[in-house]
Amino acid sequence: MNIYDTLKERGYIAQATHEEEIRHLLDTEKITFYIGFDPTADSLHVGHFLAMMIMAHMQKAGHRPICLIGGGTGTVGDPSGRTDMRQMLTDKMIEHNCNCFKKQMQRFIDFSNDKALIVNNGEWLRKLNYIELLRDIGPHFSVNRMLTAECYKQRMEKGLTFLEFNYMIMQAYDFMELSRRYNCKMEMGGNDQWSNIIAGVELLRRKYEKPAYGLTFTLLTTSEGKKMGKTSKGALWLDPQKTSPYDFYQYWRNVNDSDVKKCLALLTFLPMDEVNRLGSLKGKEINEAKKILAYEVTRIVHGEKEAQKAAEATKALFSGQGTLSSVPTILISSSCLGSKLLDVLVKEKIFTSKGEGKRLIQQNGLSINDKKLGDIDKILSTDDFPDNACMIKKGKKKYYRLILK
Known part of the structure; x- marks a missing residue:
């Protein structure tokens, strides 16, 4: 052709x-x-x-x-x-x-x-x-x-x-x-x-x-005509220091169903027969297409090894299998014990402001170690760090590991 x-x-x-x-x-x-x-x-x-x-x-x-x-x-x-x-x-x-x-x-x-x-x-x-x-x-x-x-x-x-x-x-x-x-x-x-x-x-x-x-x-836009590649932290960068391979993978794993076929065609080298097959999947099956999209795009940008690590981390979070080593990890000082969790999350830029954090907590959108957090004044303690690690879930699909150093 x-x-x-x-x-x-x-x-x-x-x-x-x-x-x-x-x-x-x-x-x-x-x-x-x-x-x-x-x-x-x-x-x-x-x-x-x-x-x-x-x-x-x-x-x-x-x-x-x-x-x-x-x-x-x-x-x-x-x-x-x-x-x-x-x-x-x-x-x-x-x-x-x-x-x-x-x-x-x-x-x-x-x-x-x-x-x-x-x-x-x-x-x-x-x-x-x-x-x-x-x-x-x-x-x-x-x-x-x-x-x-x-x-x-x-x-x-x-x-x-x-x-x-x-x-x-x-x-x-x-x-x-x-x-x-x-x-x-x-x-x-x-x-x-x-x-x-x-x-x-x-x-x-x-x-x-x-x-x-x-x-x-064509510019990379969603089916609603909005520019793709914007995240809560700004642009979706190709530099792994600015956007981690894990976050990069998650972006494509969570695109709208209606955008999957377009992204597969534009951002991977998969044959169009396969793109059309994957793009036509409906319901829960479209998630398989999203996994392939996320893996392929991450592989092209960051290499096979990083794509595999991101896929493993995602599997660990959502199915209990695989390894958590590639989930965004933040080292925090033990001196943070006794501090408000919200203050720590703002300091580590998980939230852009206290206002954003308070709103999410009030909407039951923040979890700590798989438990919904309802208290905006939650104080961190050693009980929150079994095995020296604390898992934070922000919204439906964003995860962070806080590690005490």
Whole structure:
């Protein structure tokens, strides 16, 4: 099957600038393509993981990915999907985040023997002469048309800064530079990047009359249209220090039934026949599909060993089998004995505030060693730590082990 049709069947593709040309191109040539990643944090998150999966599928079909890290564009900040201006990052922060991205990307893409490239757009954007850029690129951009782009519309109400207005031009320049350096023929990105991608495609076609193509992929959303990958602690990170493999596994184990098929198609390499079979399960049987989803996604991101540990920990909690070694464990000082449990849980960030903890306790949503806790002023004692450990259950499915040290 043509890789374009494979991507479409799995539900990745949202829009394409020249659909039939792209299908023919991918069928007859092995092309170089790129996806950009602005280093706004020190870890990739699950939204980036979707992009890495697309790159992996394309690479398996013989095409060469470029992971373009935004050491230049990151100094400006993409206004797409934003109602406010992004935080300005220092050069030191950008460099650190770029290095973190590079390490993580190597888990998903084969960079050996030039099969893929990691490139930093700071190499050219930071060296640009402003007047030369205006004269060289400026005539190819219509301000009227730029202002109609979705990525700018949301910012118009609060005020679009001239800094952000330049982002589209910088991204288009990236495509032009990658075309010149590496014969890159296609830019891919999330559907919120459509306007920016079109700008790059049109710049190459107008200025150099070169073949250039753009393709956007669907954003990772729930069946209700909400963005996936948000947890009570924030984003679902790929760095195990920011989101543990256990918590990562639990996120996918607990997705809504209606989202299972979509996640299996987008975030695993399972054949579509199997995806369709698992996605069609109903009632209690859909839990088997969720176990496979959680295991497969965790295995791809964190490796077989961590996926197995997370699965074992889950089995131990819900069926009394397996090992608890991978359940989130928090070491607390013995000096906490005599303190209020709520204070300890807030201190250890199991709750974001005392108010959150009190509400859950009043709703019978907190258990200690399998017993519902009704007292918001519960004092910790040695009796709460048989074998030096105390099990806390928050809500229906979140578990924590408190260990006395």
